[in-house]
Amino acid sequence: MAALPLTHPDLDGPGVLLAALEANHGVLAGAEVAQFEMATEWAAHPVDDLDDAATVEGTEGELAIAGPGAPLVAEFCVADFALAVGLTTYAGRDYLGDAVEVRYRLPRLWERVMAGQVAVWRARKIARQTMSLPLEGAEHVDRHLAPVAHRLTWAQLERTVEAARATFDPVEAEHRRLLAAEGRFFDVDTHTPSLAGTTTVRGELDLADALDLDHALTVGAQRLADLGCAETLDVRRAMAAGALARGDLMLPCRVAQSRSRPQSLGSSSSTPTCPRKPWLVWRTPAPMCSWARSRAGAPPPPAPSASARCWIWVSTSRCPATHVNPWDQGGPTCSCNLVPACRFHHRLKTRGGWRLERVGHRLFTWTSPHGRTYTRHT
Structure with a gap:
């Protein structure tokens, strides 16, 4: 295979090229930090006429783009900023919100970003998570994560934010827990089986239910092995799921230990309710596109004026x-x-x-x- 031609012959050699890449990365990182700082300066753009904003419908108002305690920004300044940096209006609003969040609610993190010690994209990921926290919760996250923000993992960030929410905003933490519980589901895809006769099962369960199910499948797989089944563990677990469904194996869990369940699962009503949201049904809009018309055998539509x-x-x-x-x-x-x-x-x-x-x-x-x-x- 022929080698690619060199675009920059003066950068011949691995050492020279790597040094140029490192220098270029430093320039780009510095420019991103400068843009992040200028975003907060632009966010201080004042409302043109605050009296009209309060009395005339449709005029410019003040916009909350960061968490509680952060300053409000002029609503229409978002459009100028977004176009200047090549973003859509809503992406520009998110960028401004992240910058304001870091500068005014995460001051330790802001200092490290301005010093070039933490990349802007990492600071923005942290800001996205702390916006929903009260001011005390954001200060807690800033104090604990700012020193390690340059090597922070997503799991560490999520754990710290949720711990701060449970401590400083327990009502919202409980609301989010209940909301997450409503998203549980268990689907068996019987409509698109494979040519080998297998199908896909997927779901999201309560942790206690998932642990019980995992234990039941492990015990069932071991029982099949004891009966002489030579299949792999994964295959035996899949076979154990079918055996549980047919009643050939009993669930090896202690039923006497009761746990709280949503009313939809333990309700005495004769008509059970499903906690899942209904599926959205997509339909081909009219008029049909050319591909849909060719599939349906319909003639092409007349060309409009x-x-x-x-x-x-x-x-x-x-x-x-x-x-x-x-x-x-x-x-x-x-x-x-x-x-x-x-x-x-x-x-x-x-x-x-x-x-x-x-x-x-x-x-x-x-x-x-x-x-x-x-x-x-x-």
Whole structure:
């Protein structure tokens, strides 16, 4: 196999190339730290008119993007920041929220990030978990995890955050425990078996139930081995599950030791309730796409006119429509002057000083109050 051509001949040699990679990584890490710090400076952008924000519907307000105790930020400043760093509005809001969370609620971690000792992505992962904690809980996590944040594992982070929640917010901790219990399920896939006649079983159980089931399958597998079954342990455990279902093996657990169960499992009602949420059924929308039409043998639809195409595009969008040329300045309410926009972007254009201009069929240019322009395909 021929060797790849060198893009940078001056970096010939492993040592030179590795040194260049290390230097480049340092530059990128420093730039990310600087951007993280500038994000908190931009988050201090004030609301233009706080009186209007409190009285006029749709005007700019203050937004809570971090946990309790962190300062609020001007709502419309999120859009400018997101476009400046190449993120979507919601991703930019998350980035700003992470930066504000670390700076104002995790000060020890912030110092280590600014010193280049902890990567920004690690600090953001910690911030995502501490936002739901009260201020005392965030301080607890910061005190315990900041010294080891550079080598922190996900399991350590989760344990520390949940311990802080149980200590400083026990009501929320109990609510989350009950909510997690409602997500238990046990599925046997009987619709798509393999060609060998096997199928998949998956579920999420209460820990005590899972331990009992695991013990029962282990005992059943050993009984099959004692009866002369020469299959592997995994195969015998699978066979033991079938034997338990048919009643050939008894569950080797102490039934006398009762544990609390949700009412849906121990209810005396004749009609049991299922704690699982119903499955969502997806249907092919109308009109059918070309692939669905070819599978169903349906003829291709007639080509719509330009105005009809514009109307179909606007009317089938999940977002409400906003006027490209403002309605109060004579802009018509028709498909040629409408574009899908969520409420936030509609308010950004109407109340935030942004301008929207159509430059193509589905190509638009946004101009911020600071004069910066961004072209986007909608």
